[in-house]
Amino acid sequence: MTKYRFLAALTMLAASLPTAYAAPLDATASANVAANTYSNVQQVRTRHIALDLAVDFKKSVLSGTATLELERIDPSATQVILDTQDLDIAKTETSVDGEVWLKAPFTLGQSDEVLGAPLTITLPADATRVRVTYASKPQASGLQWLPPAQTLGKKHPFMFSQSESIHGRSWIPMQDTPFVRATYEARVRTPKGLRAVMSAEMHDKPDASGAWTFKMPQAIPSYLIALAVGDIGFQSTGPRTGVYAEPGLLKKAAYEFGETERTLQLMEQAFGPYRWGRYDILVLPPSFPFGGMENPRLTFATPTVITGDRMLVSLVSHELAHSWSGNLVTNASWNDFWLNEGFTEYLTYRLLDMQFGQARGDMERVLGLTDLKGSMSHLDKIDWSLVRSTPPKDPDAVYSSVPYERGNLFLTWLEAQFGRGAFDAFLRGWFDDHAFQSATTGEFVAYLQDKLMAQQPGKVTQAQLDAWLHQPEIPDFAVLPHSDALNKVDQERDAWLSGKTTLDALPAKQWNVHEWQQFFDNMPASATLEQVQLLDARYKLSQTHNAIIASAWFRVAIAHGDKAVLPAAQHYLGSVGRMRLISPLYRELMKTPEGKAYAEQTYAKVKSGYNVIAQQAVERILKGESGG
Secondary structure, eight states: OOHHHHHHHHHHHHHHSOOGGGSOOOHHHHHHHHTTOOOOTTTEEEEEEEEEEEEETTTTEEEEEEEEEEEESSTTOOEEEEEESSOEEEEEEEESSSSSEEEOOEEEOOOBTTTBEEEEEEOOTTOOEEEEEEEOOTTOTTEEEEOGGGSSSSSSOEEEEOOTTTTGGGTSOBOOSTTOEEEEEEEEEOOTTOEEEESSEEOSSOOTTSEEEEEEEEEEEGGGOOEEEESOEEEEOSSSEEEEEOHHHHHHHHHHTTTHHHHHHHHHHHHOOOOSSOEEEEEOOTTOSSSEEOOTTEEEEOGGGOOSSOTTTHHHHHHHHTTTBTTTEEESSGGGTHHHHHHHHHHHHHHHHHHHOHHHHHHHHHHHHHHHHHHHHHSOGGGSSSSOSSOOSOGGGGOSSIIIIIHHHHHHHHHHHHOHHHHHHHHHHHHHHTTTEEEOHHHHHHHHIIIIITTSTTSSOHHHHHHHHTOSSOOTTOOOOOOHHHHHHHHHHHHHHTTSSOGGGSOGGGOOHHHHHHHHHTOOTTSOHHHHHHHHHHHOGGGOSOHHHHHHHHHHHHHTTOGGGHHHHHHHHHHOOOHHHHHHHHHHHTTSHHHHHHHHHHHHHHGGGSOHHHHHHHHHHHTTOOOO
C-alpha cells in the first residue's frame, strides 16, 4: 500500500467515527462560521490534505499541488468551494480513487480584501478528491519571506507561515475555517542546505529526492498547518521536547526552554495525557508578529523571550496549554475565540502555580488584568464581551486580550463557584469528550449545564452566564487577582514619586520582568518628565536588551514627553515585530500631532521588517481605528 493510500485509509477511518463537527450547525453557529469563509461546509468537508510544494526564495512563492480528500455531508452536492487569497490557480482536477485524475471546471470569484476569492470546483457524483495546481504570490499574508540580512546568521534567507486566523488560504487553497478539521501530509522541496519544518511528524533528513516529508495523523483545523524554511538547527531538551532555531541562537534557546519536558509532565498530571507525540519549539526571527503560535507538535516562538533568566517561559506554558485547549478542542468559529484563548490562559496560570508557586502565578494574573483593562480602554464596546453580537468579517481586526483575560476570569469564577476539584474534573471531561473536535460556545454552555450546573443547582444562573458571555462590562461578582509582590512595587513607586524615598532606595535591581512591568503599567500621569529622565539615567532603560521591559519603558517615556528616547524607541520598533510590544508604542505616539508624525515616519522606515499581519495592525492604529 502506498503512503498516500495508507494515510487516506486512516483518514476515512477517522471520518467514520462519531464527531461533533459532522453534525449540522444551528443558525447562530452557522452564521458565525460563514462570517469568515466561502466554503460550503454544510455540503462538503475536507478530511485530508496532501501538499507537494516547492519553495522559491528568488520569487518569494510556493508552488505545487494541494490534494483534498472530501466527505460529502450532502450527497447531492455538485461542487466544492474553497477559500483562496492571492493564489494563481493553474488547474483543478478530481478523482474517484486518487490514481486517475480528470480535469475539472473551476471558477475563481471576485476577490474581497479580507476574505479573498472563492474557488468553486465542479464535483462529479463519484469524486472523492480534488487536486489544485497553484502558486502563492509574494504578497501572501500568511507567509513572510526574509532576505539573509533580516536573519541572525545573515547568510541564508528564511521563510515562515502564520495562518491564524484566516491567512492559511493565502498559501493553501482549502476550507479555511476552524470548523473543519483534517489530517495532512506534505512534501516540501527547498534550496540545497536549507531545512523545512512543519507542524507535523518530521524526519531529520530529506528523502532521496531531496524533499522534506511530513505527516500529521491527527485532524487539525486549517490555521494550525505551519511551515518554516531556513538555516535551522535542532537541540534536544528532553525525551519528547526540543528546540529548533538558527544555529547562532540554538544554544541560548535550548537553555531558555530547558524545562519544557517538566512543564509537559505537569500539564499531563493536571489535565490529562498529551496526545500529540512530540512538543518542539521553533524560535523565529524577530519579525514574527506574535509571542508564540501553538502549531501542534511545533510551537513557533518569538526571540523576545530569550532573556537568559527563564523569566518569560510562561509563553511556553501558554502555547503548550493550547495542546489541550485550542488544538485538541478548537473554537468552531472565530466568534468563539475565547474557547481557545480563555481556556488556555486559565490553564497557563494554573500551570505557573504548579511550576513556580502561587505568588508567581498571581503576578502574571494581575498583569493580565491590567492588559485587559488597557485593551478595553481603546476597543469599541461591542468587543468587550466574550462573544460578539455580530461576528467580524476580519478576526484580526478585533484581536485583543479580551478573549484571553476575560475568558480566564470567567473560568476562574466558575472554579470558585463549583470548587477546584469538581471544576478540574469538568475540564478533563471537556477535553476528553471533545478531543479532536471543534466546539461552539453553545456546546460549552450545554456541557456546563449538564456536568456541573445540574449537579450543583443554584451555584450559577443563566443570567450570570449571559453577563460573562454577552454583556460588555466585567461582572461585578468577578473573582479578581491579587499580588502582594506587585502591590509592594506600587507602594515603592508611589513613595519615590511623592518624595518620601529616593531613587536609589528602590529595590529595582532585585525586580524581575513582571515587577518592572507593574512599575511602568501603573505609572501615573502626574510623574514628571524629570523623574522619567532620572529613571533612564539610573537604570539605562533605553538600552535594555529585555524586549518586554523596553516596550513598557518606551511607552511611559513617550507618554511623559521624553523626546530624548525617540531614536532608541525607533530602533526598537525596527528590531521587534511582536505586535503586543510595538502596538502600545504606536498608540502612545498617536496621542499628539508631533507624535503622530513621528509614528508615521518611523513606520515608513521600518515597515519592510514587519510581518504582513503586524503591518495591518499598525496601519489600523495609524488610521485611528480601534483594536487590540
